[in-house]
Amino acid sequence: MTTSASKSGALTAPGSSMVWPLALAQFIASFAATNMNVAISAIAEDLxxxxxxxxxxxxxxxxxxxxLMIPGSKLSDILGRKACFMGGLIVYGIGALLAALAPGLGLMILGYSVLEGVGSALMIPPIYILVTVWFSDLKTRAKYFGLVSGAGGLGAAAxxxxxxxxTTAISWRASFLLQVIVVGVIIVLARKIIDPPREGARPSFDVLGAVLSAVGLFFVVLGILQSRTYGWLGAREDFTIGNTVVIPKGGISPVWLFVGIGALFLLWFFLHIRSVERAGRDPLLHLRMFGNRVANLGLGTQTVQWLVMQxxxxxxxxxxxxxxxxxxxETGLMLTPTTVGILGASLAAERFAKRHPQRWLVVAGFLLTTLGxxxxxxxxxxxxxIFSFVPGLLxxxxxxxxMLTSSVNIVQSSFPDSDQGEISGLSRSVSNLGSSLGTALAGSVLVAAALPGGxxxxxxxxTLAAFSVVGLILAFLLPGRTAKV
Known part of the structure; x- marks a missing residue:
């Protein structure tokens, strides 16, 4: 299995065989983010x-x-995309095995929370980088981004x-062992992946930038997640550290304390990378990643999409x-129409891209989502x-x-191959931010609005539908056609 060079010198992949391990990896990472929710009670009792x-x-x-998504993406430029992908799989697999064997909460946190999280941050960015550098044609990219995005949506929904x-038929431990088996299969399939050589000198790793971005995103996401407990405005209960009440009930929500701390670290991060760029060194993330209007709008639609979906x-x-x-x-079965809809539309991404501009696919996606x-x-x-759920879910x-496929295509295709490592990490970070914001926002509304029945x-x-309308507005602001790079 080899790559070939086109007349323009671009490397093209021979077909879908090398994309399947990437899609399976995206599936298992999305699966890990949602399957734990249904097994919490069983795991808590057992541990x-x-x-x-x-x-x-x-x-x-x-x-x-x-x-860690942005630092993990930068490492793919330094260590190589395939090496980073395989390394992430190994770390993830070890984490899943430790979680399956965990006798208590401590080892569960080490395996699931830390190692699976680190493994995901290492293996996910190379997935989107490789698809971009393998396929220079926008419509072909759409096909394989559809496969990868469909696998991600399928993992989250299923x-x-x-x-x-x-968990019901065997044990919650079997769910983690299943992840180990799938990771092993992916590693075998991924051995023949070809990593096109990177153009130019290998960049250095910006350690301070990695720390600042990681700490900043950590506090921002942590603050968002606190909204389910404390609300967005006034604190629903005392916020304590140890035995000390830091914010009394009725005071400003601690959400903004954490988000504020995160914002300060991210400001420090931006000042740092500007200083590094001016000194002629390699920053963790170049400022030009934020200067592309098309990519910024695409990142905005990505954030809203994952917010609405999760x-x-x-x-x-x-x-x-x-x-x-x-x-x-029964709950999982009820979500089957959504799973079928995501998978079917994602697999038809290439056909859609041949007939319609990417912008209109994002617009149509938000319209259909809001209608559903x-x-x-x-x-x-x-x-x-139960059939009253089917039309809306489907x-x-x-x-x-x-729209998941089209937004990814728009963002990744807005930059040349040399920038794919950085934009991939940024793209995955905003998707994770959207996912966290979606579940936190929904949870806080459910807690705050103690209304009868449903x-x-x-x-x-x-509320989520209103955000879908915001995404629709952003989609209309995208240019009619995305330029090829």
Whole structure:
């Protein structure tokens, strides 16, 4: 299996065989982010810990992955994309094995929260870099980004179902062992991956920049996640550190304390990379990554897409369990129309890209997603049949699958191959930020709006639909056609 050079000198991959391990890796990383939710009670009982302890582990996984995505992406430029991808898989697999064998919460946090988070941050950026440098044609990229994005959406949507089935039929430990097996398969499939040589000198690693960006993103995401407990404005309860009340109930929410600390570190990070650039050295992230209007709008739509997708999955899953009394398996099955819609639209990405500009695919995606959410709000009631969910979930899935691929294509294609490492890390970071914001926002609305029946869930879903409209506005601001690089 070899690459070939086109007349323009660009390297092209021989086909989809090398993309499958990348898609499987994206699937397993997305699966890990959602399957734990349905097994919390079983894991807590087995490890003799609390549900709060397991929620902390899930939060730390999100924080680790989000805060290290940009440094992990930079390492792909230094160590090589394939080396970074394989290294991330190994770290992830070791983490999953430790989590499967964990006798207590400590080893669970080390395996799942730390090692799986670090592994994800190492292996995810090379996925999008390799697809971009392998396929120079925008429509072909759309096809394979569709495969990868579809796998990610499928993992996020099917995570609760697969996790629920495995936990119920065997054990929650088997769910982690399943991840180990899949990672082993990916490593075998990925041995023949060809990493096109990077042009120019190998960059150095900006250690201070990596620390500042990681700490800044850590506190921003941590602050967002605190909104589920304390709310966005006034603190719902005392915020304490140790035995000291730092912010009393009714005071400003500690969300803004953490976000403010994160913002200060990110400001320091931007000042640092500007100084490094002026000195002629290699920064962790070049400032030109933020100067491309098309890419910035694409990053904005990506953020909103993941916010809406993860927030909606959270609201619908909790509604099905709390109001309708469904168990984990039934809840996962109810989300099947969304899974089918995401997968079908993602697999049709190349066909869509041949017929329509990327901008209109993002616009259509937001329109369909908003329509699907509207149908859920209009048709679903406490006593309505299960088929009342199908139209809204299916249309929402088609919308998400249509635009996830296009937004990634727009962002990655806005920069030359030499910048793919940096833009890939930035792109994955904003997606993680959107995911965290979506679940936190939905959770805080559910807690704040203690309304009878399913009204609080309707309010939360309506809030997410409003963000979908914001994404639609950003999509309309994109240029009609994305220039090739």
């Amino acid at each position: 003799n810990t609390t549900v709060f302890g397991l929620q902390t582990a899930i939060t730390l996984f999100t924080l680790t992955m989000a805060s 995570g609760p179902l697969i996790g629920g089935v495995v 927030g909606s999955f959270f609201v619908i899953s909790v509604y099905l369990q709390e109001v309708r009394g469904f168990n984990a398996i 959410m509207g149908l859920l709000l209009a048709l679903v009631r406490e006593d309505s049949g 249309i929402m899935g088609i919308g998400l699958g249509t 009204q609080s869930f309707a309010l939360a879903l309506g």
